[in-house]
Every structure is written in structure tokens, then in C-alpha cells.
Amino acid sequence: MTPETLEIAPALDAATPADLEQSEPDAAHHLHSKNSVLDDLAAADAQFGLQNYGQRLPVAFSHGKGMELWDFAGKRYLDFLAGISVTQVGHAHPHVVEAIASQAARVMHVTNYYYIAPQVELARRLSNLSYGFRAFFCNSGAEANEAALKLARKWHHDAGNDGKIEVVSVWKSFHGRTLGVLGATGNAAYHKGFAPLPPGHVLIELNDLAALENAIGEKTAAFLLEPILGESGILLPSPEFVQKARELCDQFGALLIFDEVQAGNGRTGKWWAHEWLGVRPDIITTAKGLANGVPIGAMLAREDVAAALTPGSHGTTFGGNFLACAAANATLDVIENENLMENAATVGAYFAGKLRDWGEKSGAVTEIRGRGLMIGVELHVPRARELMKKSLENGLIFNAVGDSILRFLPPLVVSQKQVDEAMTILGRSWEEIQ
């Protein structure tokens, strides 16, 4: 350990959750200035962390509960981002905490040489949620998409179709940043400096039917699409576009892959966001919200397609381990037992209505898009970052996409009362930046 890390450790210890819950606001402020945990963390990160995330927002959280987070100074925040669609059932949900703790105390990991009970259980549950598809587990969204693209290649190869190597996806999509899927991610800024990308990626404009017809053909291995595009600010594929994609994939023997990494896991009020589109895919990928923050990814594939990943053809060390799968099973329990998909639909509609009211009153908004608890708000002025920062200062967490879009992805446990509180903070923050 370096002297710098030793200096920080006591400051973190000094502000335990129990201290902070008991502390008066003044005491919390005192604690903050006295320990300057944030300053210490920022300095150490600047010194030791790889700076790919740039300057972070000036907050360091100490603990959370449900919809709330607290920083080291004891300040409370309402979390309307959920770690970008990850903490689906809220922070420190007792059922998930218990499942993780008791699993960790028994066994966290063995290799995939053996049967792993919570993995088999999770595969069974996801299969029931997805047309009887078979499950492969990995550790992130990018890896789930990698697995899907590898499966598509292998399936065509096994059928003697080695010419089917192209993956069609759309501009403004996000499918991950590993070299294997970077070319499918439709954002040139993320490609820059990493050439040459693996060949075979074709990008078209979202909802452009003519472009779709041009792109999908004899060489197409798969069409990869988010049922709602999250990273670019909540964009909705049109039903005609998705329907046409299914028809063209059928016509040319290509696979339709839905990337449900951000939109899935109950967020839109149905388990999968594509269920709103009435089109069945051949492969589904997911990650983020599946295990409430324990890293996990899953690729689910139609049985005959899944068979192409023969023994030894693909795998990963951590994928599907006891801990991640126990966390995912517990997250699923909570979503089912607490009717959180219904809550996502009801509170999502309520939230969208409140945002609309605010938009009309303030004149700030040009469009509100989304489904359930996946909502994008387009401002008529490029002040999204300013508003996000001011809201954060005032205790509300969401994010800004580009200059003019606000993105809200709260945990599915959010209540109407918490929406009201968030709207009060948002409205006040907007006024404060005028």
C-alpha cells in the first residue's frame, strides 16, 4: 500500500452508514469538510486510476437503500438512474442481500466443469421467460453480444454458409466496446482510434425501411437491434421497421438478435422490451438489471441455433457462477413477488405524465419518449448537462445524453410519491439555472 491509500482509508472508515444515518445535517456537513473524502478520492483517482472516465461528477456514495443513496457527507439523493438500468429492485434489497451473503458464505465459484445449481435454476427461469430459449452466461452486456455474434457465425458455418458473415445494426445503437462488437455499436466516436475493426459490420439508419432492404441480404449473418435504444437517449424503433427486419431475416436465413441489455429485465413493464413490438427474435442478449449490480450477462438462443455452440467452442471462467446466479435468481424473485413489472408500467406512465405537465409549464421540453421506466426527455435548449448537475446538487440523480436529452431509468421499485419528489427537485433545478 502506498501512503496515499493509507491516508484515505481512515476517512472512509470514519463515515460508516450508521454514523451518517445518526448524524444531524450540521454534523454531516462537518464530517464532509473534516474528512473531505471526496477530495481524497478525486486526488487518488487522478493519480492511480486510468482516466478513461475523465473527470467524474463530484459525488462519492457511501450506501443506499431502495430508491435512495447517501454520500459520505450524509447527503441524501433520489436515484432515478439505477446505475444505468442496473439496480432494478433498488439498493440493498434485503432479499438480494440475503441471497448474496448466504451464497457467498457457502460457495461463490467453481468452474463450469461442474453443474452449478443456481445457474441451472436461472437458465430454467430465463428459458420460461423467452420462448424456451437456451441460456449461456457471461459477465457483461458486451460479452453477451459477443456470444450472440459468435453463435450467428458458427450457426451459418455449420450449415455450410460461410459467406454469411455480415452483421447489420443501426447508427446510434450501443452494443458494447469490445473489439468484437465495437463495429456493431453505431457511434463513430467510439470507433475512433481503434481501426481496423473486425470486418463484416454494416450500419444503417434506424427506421429507414429502404436502407434495411438494401442491407439485409445473402451475406447477412444477423441483424442486431435494441428494442429501445438507450445510450443515444431513448429512441424507439418503429413496429414497421422491426417487422420488416423479421421478414428480411426470414427471407435470407439471417438471425434476428434483440439486445435487451438495457431495456429488458422488466424495465418497460414487460419482461422484454421487444414484447411491445410483437416480433419474436432468434437470440436475446441481456445483462445490466439481471442481477441488481452483480456483474452478469446472458445470451438466450432458439434451441436449434444454440446447438451450434458445441462443447469447447465458447466459454468463460466467471460466467454463470454461484454468486452472480444467486443474485439474479433473487432479483427475479423480487420482480415477480413485488409485481415490479406492473409497477414499472403504472409509475412509468405517471412519471411521463408529470414530465409532460412540467414540459408544458416550463416550456423546456420538445419531446418525451420511452416506455415504462425508460424515459428520455428532449429539451428545446442544449442545457441537459447543466440541469443534470444542478439536480444532482439538489439531490436527484439522472443522466444527460449529449447536450439536450435527459435520461431517466429509476429502479422498478419507484413510487408515485418518489416521482413527485423527483419532479419537485427537477422543477426547482430548472428554475435555478435560468
Ligand SMILES: Cc1ncc(COP(=O)(O)O)c(C=O)c1O
Ligand atoms: C443496449 C446495450 N448493449 C450492450 C451494452 C454493453 O454492456 P456492458 O457495458 O455491460 O458491456 C450496453 C451498455 O450500456 C447497452 O446499453
